[in-house]
Amino acid sequence: MKAAVLVFPGINRETDMAKALAAVSGVKPAMVWHTDTDLPAGTDLVVVPGGFSYGDYLRCGAIAARAPIMRAVAAHAERGGLVLGVCNGFQIITEAGLLPGALVRNASMKFICKEVNLKVENRETAFTSAYRHGQVIRCPVAHGEGNYVADDGTIAELEAEGRVVFRYCDPTGHISPAANPNGSTNAIAGIINARGNVLGMMPHPENLIEALHGGLDGRPLFDSLVAALPKAA
Amino acid sequence: MKARVVVTLKNGVLDPQGKAIEGALASLGFDGVGEVRVGKVIDLELKATDKAAAEAEVKAMCERLLANTVIENFAVQFVG
Amino acid sequence: MKARVVVTLKNGVLDPQGKAIEGALASLGFDGVGEVRVGKVIDLELKATDKAAAEAEVKAMCERLLANTVIENFAVQFVG
Amino acid sequence: MLRNDVPITPELVKSHGLKPDEYQRILDLIGREPTLTELGIFSAMWNEHCSYKSSKKWLKTMPVSGPRVIQGPGENAGVVDIGDGQAVIFKMESHNHPSYIEPYQGATTGVGGILRDVFTMGARPVACMNALRFGEPDHPKTKHIVSGVVAGIGGYGNSFGVPTVGGEVNFHPRYNGNCLVNAMAVGLADTDKIFYSKAEGVGLPVVYLGSKTGRDGVGGATMASAEFDDKIEEKRPTVQVGDPFSEKLLLEATLELMKTGAVVAIQDMGAAGLTCSAVEMGAKGDLGLELNLDAVPCREPGMTAYEMMLSESQERMLMVLHPDKRAAAEAVFRKWGLDFAVVGYTTDTLRFVVKHHGEVMADLPIKELGDQAPEYDRPWVAAAKRPVIGAGDVPAVDIADALEKIIATPDMCSRRWVWEQYDHLIQGNTAQRPGGDAAVVRVEGTRKGLGISCDVTPRYCEADPFEGGKQAIAEAYRNLSAVGALPIAVTDNLNFGNPEKPEIMGQFVGCVQGISQACIALDFPIVSGNVSLYNETNGQAILPTPAIGGVGLMADVEQMATIALKPADEAIVLIGATEGWLGQSIYQREFAGREEGAPPPVDLASERRHGEFVRGLIEQGRIATVHDLSDGGLAVAVAEMAIAGKRGARVEASGQIADHAYFFGEDQGRYLIAAPRAVAEAVVAEAVAGGIPAAIIGSVGGSELQLGASRAILVSKLHHQHEAWFPAYMSQEL
Numbered sequence A: 001m002k003a004a005v006l007v008f009p010g011i012n013r014e015t016d017m018a019k020a021l022a023a024v025s026g027v028k029p030a031m032v033w034h035t036d037t038d039l040p041a042g043t044d045l046v047v048v049p050g051g052f053s054y055g056d057y058l059r060c061g062a063i064a065a066r067a068p069i070m071r072a073v074a075a076h077a078e079r080g081g082l083v084l085g086v087c088n089g090f091q092i093i094t095e096a097g098l099l100p101g102a103l104v105r106n107a108s109m110k111f112i113c114k115e116v117n118l119k120v121e122n123r124e125t126a127f128t129s130a131y132r133h134g135q136v137i138r139c140p141v142a143h144g145e146g147n148y149v150a151d152d153g154t155i156a157e158l159e160a161e162g163r164v165v166f167r168y169c170d171p172t173g174h175i176s177p178a179a180n181p182n183g184s185t186n187a188i189a190g191i192i193n194a195r196g197n198v199l200g201m202m203p204h205p206e207n208l209i210e211a212l213h214g215g216l217d218g219r220p221l222f223d224s225l226v227a228a229l230p231k232a233a
Numbered sequence B, C: 001m002k003a004r005v006v007v008t009l010k011n012g013v014l015d016p017q018g019k020a021i022e023g024a025l026a027s028l029g030f031d032g033v034g035e036v037r038v039g040k041v042i043d044l045e046l047k048a049t050d051k052a053a054a055e056a057e058v059k060a061m062c063e064r065l066l067a068n069t070v071i072e073n074f075a076v077q078f079v080g
Numbered sequence D: 001m002l003r004n005d006v007p008i009t010p011e012l013v014k015s016h017g018l019k020p021d022e023y024q025r026i027l028d029l030i031g032r033e034p035t036l037t038e039l040g041i042f043s044a045m046w047n048e049h050c051s052y053k054s055s056k057k058w059l060k061t062m063p064v065s066g067p068r069v070i071q072g073p074g075e076n077a078g079v080v081d082i083g084d085g086q087a088v089i090f091k092m093e094s095h096n097h098p099s100y101i102e103p104y105q106g107a108t109t110g111v112g113g114i115l116r117d118v119f120t121m122g123a124r125p126v127a128c129m130n131a132l133r134f135g136e137p138d139h140p141k142t143k144h145i146v147s148g149v150v151a152g153i154g155g156y157g158n159s160f161g162v163p164t165v166g167g168e169v170n171f172h173p174r175y176n177g178n179c180l181v182n183a184m185a186v187g188l189a190d191t192d193k194i195f196y197s198k199a200e201g202v203g204l205p206v207v208y209l210g211s212k213t214g215r216d217g218v219g220g221a222t223m224a225s226a227e228f229d230d231k232i233e234e235k236r237p238t239v240q241v242g243d244p245f246s247e248k249l250l251l252e253a254t255l256e257l258m259k260t261g262a263v264v265a266i267q268d269m270g271a272a273g274l275t276c277s278a279v280e281m282g283a284k285g286d287l288g289l290e291l292n293l294d295a296v297p298c299r300e301p302g303m304t305a306y307e308m309m310l311s312e313s314q315e316r317m318l319m320v321l322h323p324d325k326r327a328a329a330e331a332v333f334r335k336w337g338l339d340f341a342v343v344g345y346t347t348d349t350l351r352f353v354v355k356h357h358g359e360v361m362a363d364l365p366i367k368e369l370g371d372q373a374p375e376y377d378r379p380w381v382a383a384a385k386r387p388v389i390g391a392g393d394v395p396a397v398d399i400a401d402a403l404e405k406i407i408a409t410p411d412m413c414s415r416r417w418v419w420e421q422y423d424h425l426i427q428g429n430t431a432q433r434p435g436g437d438a439a440v441v442r443v444e445g446t447r448k449g450l451g452i453s454c455d456v457t458p459r460y461c462e463a464d465p466f467e468g469g470k471q472a473i474a475e476a477y478r479n480l481s482a483v484g485a486l487p488i489a490v491t492d493n494l495n496f497g498n499p500e501k502p503e504i505m506g507q508f509v510g511c512v513q514g515i516s517q518a519c520i521a522l523d524f525p526i527v528s529g530n531v532s533l534y535n536e537t538n539g540q541a542i543l544p545t546p547a548i549g550g551v552g553l554m555a556d557v558e559q560m561a562t563i564a565l566k567p568a569d570e571a572i573v574l575i576g577a578t579e580g581w582l583g584q585s586i587y588q589r590e591f592a593g594r595e596e597g598a599p600p601p602v603d604l605a606s607e608r609r610h611g612e613f614v615r616g617l618i619e620q621g622r623i624a625t626v627h628d629l630s631d632g633g634l635a636v637a638v639a640e641m642a643i644a645g646k647r648g649a650r651v652e653a654s655g656q657i658a659d660h661a662y663f664f665g666e667d668q669g670r671y672l673i674a675a676p677r678a679v680a681e682a683v684v685a686e687a688v689a690g691g692i693p694a695a696i697i698g699s700v701g702g703s704e705l706q707l708g709a710s711r712a713i714l715v716s717k718l719h720h721q722h723e724a725w726f727p728a729y730m731s732q733e734l
């Protein structure tokens, strides 16, 4: 696996992500600066990490989505390369048009940091194959604008095509407003594009990968990627 | 020249901020308030002197950055 | 009746958001842009039919909730 | 000769917060009338906030050294050795007045300021804490302030990317007119890569870094030292807006810059911005400094020298640069999109010279500006001792009823509503999240952990400043010991009323003396801190609130103890002596409606012995469940352990002490431990052999909590009661 983690001004979970990638795959990812115009040669996974790129000013992810490096990311996705956007990264790739819809302010209007439960709705992806179908996992969230919205047609399409990959639920897997931390449509926590190579999610699997974090439920996501990608030389 | 861009949410797009304000106004005793929607104004100082050119430029800025046309509409006004 | 409240930062108050947009527009190649300041619009549907009364009410809402008068100014417009 | 456009009238002097005798001192020092810019510079340097003129005499008496201390008070933050070539760097600071005026921005700029203090020294911030005091919940302003302050603290720290891992929240009518917002930041650096503010070398460039200067907060430090009155509205325009995005860039740029070897000295611009930072850098290095304001990056046109010198625009730094590293240094700042401007140079004249448009606007003796600030030995009176309240003087309420009520009160309920708005997980090293005795953060790349705790019990300090001061340190020591961390050093934030009143000054002196005595007894030196005086509105002072931020060190985070009850069938051990002290207790407040009598005394020798004993057990891996006893005593502590572990427990009555005193007394120096019975028995035997009171008082199991003969309560119900108040209160937020 040859991963590249993008760094925009104001991004702040890039180290967490890089540590998780290195811990699970054994290979340190390349850190790629936003003004670069190319990805390192041979990159097979681009990760857009969490944070507050450009302070979340204007709209979260909006300014980063227009950075020079994003053209290379779009081309990478176009070629079928894997792209993972987490939290601010999800917002950025959505703003960049790699995924449909938008992420708006949490219904509570507050930033929320806590552990939630997620239901793995689709394990047939390069990002989730190490989970069981319907598995309920724990995962932390930390965001102020994770409320996924899209027009009815888009939502219907995502649902019909099984492109909702993660959904907020309670510990028993039940979907309910009380278990939805941000008011997201259909409790959507993560979606994938039609081709299955671009995943965006609000929760932070990189913050639940060792005993110190209180659990390991984030690890299978990285295990899945390691399995899907060729071993780096 | 000064331009003001007003960015508002499209009809039908959920507006948590508007909802929160609705609730807060009601609990403050302002009971004559129906729907509340929140948007943005972006005031720009422009070096351009030609209005038509400026208009086209600001429209381009909106489409490329200032508004997310998936969920937002925009309108441009000129002052002075 | 519909009211539009425009809330803007007072002169001299730092606008980090405006600054970030300024930078972003410049790096997108829009080089004719000077200062950018960001504010809010709040669109309210009002049950009131008397304009003067509505005006007083919206002003009170602004002072009590909609604007942070420590750092923001507000203006009220009526539509229809 | 300096041109003086503005006549310096007594009114002008007064409006700068300078007393007539202080102005006379200025005249004597410089031998002429100051210019307006100079008057502004003096007012900034000589106000209480920057000069510590009322507190200095007493601060000098505090214990500030120890074998681990690399840098004590006097720099931007304290530096303490944690072994392996690393140091922990931390400080606490108040933003009380700004937060009362504009809660959100006041809190954000408070967090921003303290983070800057820490990374100016070369440390990467790894944790933030916050100690908050608000007025009574029913006061019309409280909810608005709580909402804004909490959102502001989160808004800044979350965006900046540092986990906010703990703190304190209290409500009390004495904070109705003056909330307290104390923010603490903790960072890590290599001991050989620490940066200081002392300028060295003549003729070196002085560089301005960060965001541009606006008219923000002109006069802010003066405001922070003024008592509020009803004209508070007029002071509003001095509010500053925080920009965590720029601060994050400033952090990365500064740390990158430090690696280039370009930094000779560096100082953040905090209160009184350019003035304070420039004077301090020069004065500490026995150097003069000349500033050319034409080079200062300004956000607004037409700023005067006066405004630039007093602006408190945030996210700025001042640095003395190695001249041959200029290009590399500038490239770093350009890369991060920040301003970089040479605004002056060091001189050997010991003068602080400010030029603007080619004209000298100020020319002052630099040492005197700092060192010759007035220093007062303010008269003080010790508070009268209060009587010891016996258990019989406080009504006995059914224990279960009392617990259910207390655990749901604003001061005792869960703070989840607060800390869920703070990103407490970022950086991936949070080993103990908010909700326990102390936060624990792993030292990146090692197994070591830092424990961090914020403590003070203001009602104790009010009743007996000396004992209250001791107690604040003892509680920090206890909280750190309870997670298994060796307490290594302290930062403090001394919040008091108007020091010109002898009773208030007496509170200050008493607390400082109590703190000092406890720090000495516990080998817990003070390495940094902050003083906030004049916390009064219309003559009503806050409770004396010397907030303590304690930092501890553990060798292996995996050994850390938590408060949650773990497997069933464990025994519960109480360490420490219980008399049933109800004076100044939460129980007395709730059920007698009084805050009366003497607070519980702290026996520092046993505090230390008990702490060492408990820490030893944790380090040996023999126990993993510990909670210290504080507000609400034994009943509240065991309830918190049950709630955290979602398990029941039962604790027998004492047999000797009246139930309400036994379960709710706030005797100091105590811990609860849960461990398998055999371990518990051995622990008790060892403790008793070592002269430490200890006994098995109960056991873990079931789904209910039962105290003495009182009715059992479902832990799930307690949990609900504990969690309910905050969200319900804030749901009617406006």
Ligand SMILES: Nc1ncnc2c1ncn2[C@@H]1O[C@H](COP(=O)(O)OP(=O)(O)O)[C@@H](O)[C@H]1O
Pocket: D130, D131, D132, D164, D165, D166, D167, D168, D169, D415, D418, D419, D433, D434, D435, D436, D437, D438, D439, D454, D455, D479, D630, D631
């Ligand atoms: N303002 C705050 N921010 C974050 N965490 C807080 C805050 N206030 C309280 N907490 C957390 O809630 C828990 C209980 O606080 P407190 O009752 O003051 O503990 P203790 O009595 O052990 O000092 C602690 O873990 C503390 O860190």
Ligand SMILES: [Mg+2]
Pocket: D436, D437, D438, D479, D628, D630
């Ligand atoms: Mg504690």
